[in-house]
Amino acid sequence: MSKVPAELKYTKSHEWIRAEADGTLTIGVTDHAQEALGDVVFLELPEAGRNLSAGEACAVIESVKAASDIYAPVAGEVIANNQDVADAPESVNADAYGAWLFKLKPANPDDVGALMDAAGYEAEIAQA
Amino acid sequence: MNTPAKQTPLHAAHIASGARMVDFAGWDMPVNYGSQIEEHHAVRRDAGMFDVSHMLALDLAGPDATSFLRNLLANDVSKLKDAGKALYSCMLNEQGGVIDDLIVYRFSDADYRIVVNAGTADKDVAWMRKRIATIAANVTLQARRDLAMIAVQGPRAIERAQAALPELSTSRGIPSPFSGVRAGDLLIARTGYTGEDGLEIAVPASRVEAMWNALLAAGVKPCGLGARDTLRLEAGMNLYGQDMDDGVSPLNAGLSWTVDLKDPERDFVGRAALDANPGTQRLLGLVLEDKGVLRSHMKVFSAAGEGETTSGSFSPTLEKSVAFARMPLATAAGEEVEVEVRGKRLKARTVKLPFVRNGQILV
Numbered sequence: 001m002s003k004v005p006a007e008l009k010y011t012k013s014h015e016w017i018r019a020e021a022d023g024t025l026t027i028g029v030t031d032h033a034q035e036a037l038g039d040v041v042f043l044e045l046p047e048a049g050r051n052l053s054a055g056e057a058c059a060v061i062e063s064v065k066a067a068s069d070i071y072a073p074v075a076g077e078v079i080a081n082n083q084d085v086a087d088a089p090e091s092v093n094a095d096a097y098g099a100w101l102f103k104l105k106p107a108n109p110d111d112v113g114a115l116m117d118a119a120g121y122e123a124e125i126a127q128a
Numbered sequence: 129m130n131t132p133a134k135q136t137p138l139h140a141a142h143i144a145s146g147a148r149m150v151d152f153a154g155w156d157m158p159v160n161y162g163s164q165i166e167e168h169h170a171v172r173r174d175a176g177m178f179d180v181s182h183m184l185a186l187d188l189a190g191p192d193a194t195s196f197l198r199n200l201l202a203n204d205v206s207k208l209k210d211a212g213k214a215l216y217s218c219m220l221n222e223q224g225g226v227i228d229d230l231i232v233y234r235f236s237d238a239d240y241r242i243v244v245n246a247g248t249a250d251k252d253v254a255w256m257r258k259r260i261a262t263i264a265a266n267v268t269l270q271a272r273r274d275l276a277m278i279a280v281q282g283p284r285a286i287e288r289a290q291a292a293l294p295e296l297s298t299s300r301g302i303p304s305p306f307s308g309v310r311a312g313d314l315l316i317a318r319t320g321y322t323g324e325d326g327l328e329i330a331v332p333a334s335r336v337e338a339m340w341n342a343l344l345a346a347g348v349k350p351c352g353l354g355a356r357d358t359l360r361l362e363a364g365m366n367l368y369g370q371d372m373d374d375g376v377s378p379l380n381a382g383l384s385w386t387v388d389l390k391d392p393e394r395d396f397v398g399r400a401a402l403d404a405n406p407g408t409q410r411l412l413g414l415v416l417e418d419k420g421v422l423r424s425h426m427k428v429f430s431a432a433g434e435g436e437t438t439s440g441s442f443s444p445t446l447e448k449s450v451a452f453a454r455m456p457l458a459t460a461a462g463e464e465v466e467v468e469v470r471g472k473r474l475k476a477r478t479v480k481l482p483f484v485r486n487g488q489i490l491v
Contacts, residue, residue, distance in 0.1 A: 035148075038354060039165045041442040042421050042449075060470065062421040064164050064358060064442045067470070093163070 002032035002125065005097055009112060010121035011073045016097060019112050024079060025104045029061060029070060031096040032125045037063040040089040045081035045102055052076060052104070054111065059101060061092070074111035076104035136181035137276045137333040141340050145350050153247030155182040157353055164354035168444040171322050171359055172487050175282035175289075176351035177343050182246035185275050185315075185330055186253070187239075190267035194237045199396055200259055201232065202378060204388035208234040212307040214319055217386055218378045219252065220398025224405060225374040226381070228252050229366065231319060233308045241308070241315060241330075243277075245368050259397070276336035280348055281326035281359075283487060289327055292346035293339065302327075321356065323363025323485045361450060362443050364413065364482025370424060371411070371438040371452055377402065380454060381438075382411025382481065409435070412461060413481045414451040415491060418474035422451035427468040430478070432458035437467065445484045446491075452481070 004010070009017040014033035018026040034040065042062040052058050052072035059070035080103040085091050091099040106112060116124065133156035142149065147158035158179065160167060170176040188197070197205045203217035213234055219227045228248040233241040244252045249271075256269055280289045290296045295311045303309045305325075308317035315330040331339055344350065357367070364382075366372055372381035379387065379402060387402065388394075414437065416422050422440030433456040440451030451467075459465070461480045466473040479491040 038148075038160060039163055039442075042419060044420075062442075064444075065159075065354060067421060067423065090165075 002030065002035055003097070004030070004032075004118045004122050004125075006118045008097070009073070009115035009117060010124075011071065011116065012124060013071045015070060015073050017073050017112065017115055018100075023105070023109055025074070025076070025106055025112065026100045027073060027102055027104060028100045029092060029096060030121070034093050034096045037061065037065065037068065039064045040092040043086045043089050043092070043101065045086055046078045048078050048080055050078045052078065070101065072104065073115060074104070075107040077107070079103045079105050134182070136179055137336050138179045138181060138340055141337050142179065142350070145344070147350070147352060150353070152353055153182065153245075155246055157182060158350070160352040160354045161350050164352065164358070165444045167349060167351035167355035168358050170349040171282045171324055171351060171355065172445055172484070173283065174349070175280060175285040175287075175326075175347065176349045176355065177340070178279040178281070178351050178356055179276075179340075180279050180328065181276040181333070181336065183277060184244050184246065184249035184252070185272040185277065186242040186244065186256075187270045187272060188242060188267055189239050189270075190265070191238055192265040193240055193267050196260065196263070196265040196267050197232065197240065198394055199263060200256065202387045202396055202398060204391065204394060205232060205234055205240070206391075207388070210307065211235050212303060212309050214306045214308060214317060218372075218383055219255070220378070220396070220401075221374060222397060222401065224377045224398040224401030226368070226372045226376055226378055226383075227255055227374060229368050229372070229383075233315070233317065235310070247369060272330075274333055275330045276333045277328060277330045278336065278340060278343070279320055279322075279326065279328045280343060281320045281322040281324050283324060285324070285326035285348070288346045288348050289343060292342040292348070321363070321365055322359040323365070323482060324359075324487065358441050358444060361439055361441055361452070362445055362482065362484035364452075366452075367439060377405060377407065379405075379407030380409040380411075382452070408457060409454045410457050410459070411438070411481065412453050412455050412459060413479040413483055413491065414440075414453050414465070414467065414476040415446065415479055415483070416449040416451075416467070416474060416476045418476075420469045420474050421449045422467060422469065422476070426451070428453045428455060428465050428476070429468075429473070430455055430459040430463055430465040432456040435459065443483060446489060450483050451476075453478070
């Protein structure tokens with residue numbers, strides 16, 4: 001069974017979102033996503049300063065098997081990307097919730113509340 | 129659509145080993161048992177095993193078996209002198225396209241075993257039966273779905289298989305490279321699809337799970353279709369449906385070495401088309417120098433013109449992305465080329481295939 005931490009928010013496209021105390025968002029891909037992708041071998045992450053609209057394809061994750069897009073869960077500005085994970089893509093497989101990919105400053109802080117919670121995401125992946 | 133996927137006799141064993149299952153050519157098959165890269169390395173460094181029971185074994189027998197195969201196949205079975213010797217060949221249509229690629233083992237001039245791909249098995253059998261009727265060959269063709277097959281591959285594959293399987297415990301049980309021997313109701317062949325030494329063992333379906341478990345207990349790692357694909361890619365071995373198909377000439381797919389034109393009297397199916405249409409492309413390897421991953425159907429730009437990747441992935445042995453590319457004949461190995469990857473042009477180098485053989489990087 002894939003891990004779905006209760007304190008995180010989720011998207012249907014398998015990103016996880018952690019709302020930090022300072023109002024920024026930390027984003028990665030879920031354990032379910034890394035299991036489905038298989039061994040991750042390459043990541044292309046958005047540069048800091050880039051403005052994203054909600055649902056915009058902003059990063060690429062490639063496993064041995066296939067390439068997948070990663071989408072911005074809400075609109076906002078990229079404030080950091082995780083170069084350590086880009087240099088060691090297998091860390092996504094080892095710890096999907098530790099291997100964050102980028103951080104966003106949301107354009108509208110209220111958008112975060114509208115994202116799916118853990119129970120909603122569990123129901124979502126149970127259907128698939 | 130929606131026909132239930134077929135299961136091999138090892139299905140329960142895969143589930144017990146924690147396999148992630150996927151549909152492959154209508155079969156529910158393991159893609160990995162955890163990490164595809166670890167499975168890949170197990171085959172390059174030690175020993176891994178694959179369930180290849182979805183492939184179809186066929187027995188061809190009868191007084192016309194040799195002449196029938198000399199007509200059916202682009203490679204020439206008459207070069208198989210020793211009993212049990214194997215040959216890799218394409219089976220072509222009249223237009224010179226590849227119906228399938230296959231392995232044929234000769235036990236005598238009247239007794240052959242053929243192994244064909246899973247996805248093409250029905251088409252292959254229909255074509256062979258049609259050819260038998262067309263030339264009124266005195267042969268019988270029997271599909272052997274009663275058999276299962278395990279490929280044990282890697283530098284320690286034979287040693288571990290011998291420890292696990294009493295049928296292999298004598299050195300007589302181990303055939304020479306690219307040959308098969310019958311041992312009771314087993315066919316033990318020194319063949320594979322990984323670029324490593326190893327065996328492919330055909331066994332009655334009722335006994336295959338016990339064999340799998342014995343190999344598992346001897347330290348042979350179960351490997352899925354994911355590792356099988358990266359291993360064959362590194363080994364420079366074509367995959368049917370991806371690197372060639374009914375519409376592609378073997379001469380344009382890096383398979384000229386399997387087309388035997390030496391005997392001018394041998395009028396095999398597709399020969400006239402090949403004679404009329406010499407190859408216009410060559411299959412080269414690509415090693416990506418920039419970061420990223422090559423996949424199939426990417427455009428390649430070389431000094432001599434454009435080509436296209438047919439297979440691509442990440443090579444666990446090279447720790448770089450590699451691909452096969454169908455390029456103009458004038459494109460040479462060792463050239464710098466560009467590949468269009470997700471809207472960007474990345475640098476790659478052309479190389480002669482294979483990338484890896486017997487654990488050694490060759491490029």
